[in-house]
Amino acid sequence: MNNIFQSVLCCPKCREKLTNEGQRVFCSLCLEDVAVDDRFIDFDRLNPKLNLDLDAIVQKITEYAGITMNDIDIDWRIAAILKDIRKNARGTVCLEIGGADGPMTPVLENLFDTTLTLDYSKHFLKRIQNKTERAICVYSNAHFLPIQDNVLDMIICCEVLEHSTIPTQLLTEMRRSVKKDGMIILSVPNEQIIYHRKKHSNYKFSQAGDTHINFFTPDSLGNLLFRTGLEIIHMKTIFPPNRSIKNLYSNMKNYIKRSFSGNFIVCLARPMANPLKYWDILNSNLKNNAKKKPTEA
Ligand SMILES: [Zn+2]
Secondary structure (H helix, E strand, O other): OHHHHHHOEOOOOOOOOOEEEOOEEEEOOOOEEEEEEOOEEEOHHHOOOOOOHHHHHHHHHHHHHHHHOOOOOOOHHHHHHHHHHHHHOOOOEEEEEOOOOOOOHHHHHHHOOEEEEEEOOHHHHHHHHHHOOOOEEEEOOOOOOOEOOOOEEEEEEEOOHHHOOOHHHHHHHHHHHEEEEEEEEEEEEEOOOOOOOOOOOOOOHHHOOOOOOOOEOHHHHHHHHHHOOEEEEEEEEEOOOOOOHHHHHHHHHHHHHOOOOOOEEEEEEEEOOOOOHHHHHHHHHHHHHHHHOOOOO
């Protein structure tokens, strides 16, 4: 346990390595302590505080969901993603981001020597702690990971990006902390549709049931990953198994409605050799265009 303070974790505010003196863990630059209680590590005092109104609303509701929400069952979606995780698991250190009540965490802690699960809800993390034996529960803002550069073998980030106030920052942080040969498994709901509703004002308020603030299609996710320095190894969409005629009919209807794709996007990604590739190309395009301009007399 002490070893992860040296080799994996860092201060989320200044990214300096933490100082571990006896029972006390702190950042010697920011002069604040990390609260450590057995497997529960609380970075609250070192979390950068952003004055973002929507972020405050989402965090408050997420914490409340941590108290009131029932445990998530290992449904077809989680089972499908776990299959991909098992198939691609590599290395020794894994970070799960936004694990909710932790339906996947008991599996992860058996696949890796060190499994960290990070959330911004203390209630959800306590629930994960109760159902795991070794996983380290980290209370921190995922937009500022308390993780050193290039130290993670695998990052699991399932159904988190759509709740994130700043998805570009979250992806950039994942790219920073995963090893050059590490892997990221991402999943988000697929918002691809074959036609656009004309009456956007007919929002069904009674169906308000989640804190989604970002909406992705396979194309939009691909663009976002490229611009944040991540390379797609494999991207697919998934849908529920055809267990009955009713399932089959509903899947076919959904498949057509979603422009011939499934309900969720699952993506395996890794850091690009040059994470700034897009920005370098843009820079050289701008320079070339400037050269072409006729010089002013
Ligand atoms: Zn610091």
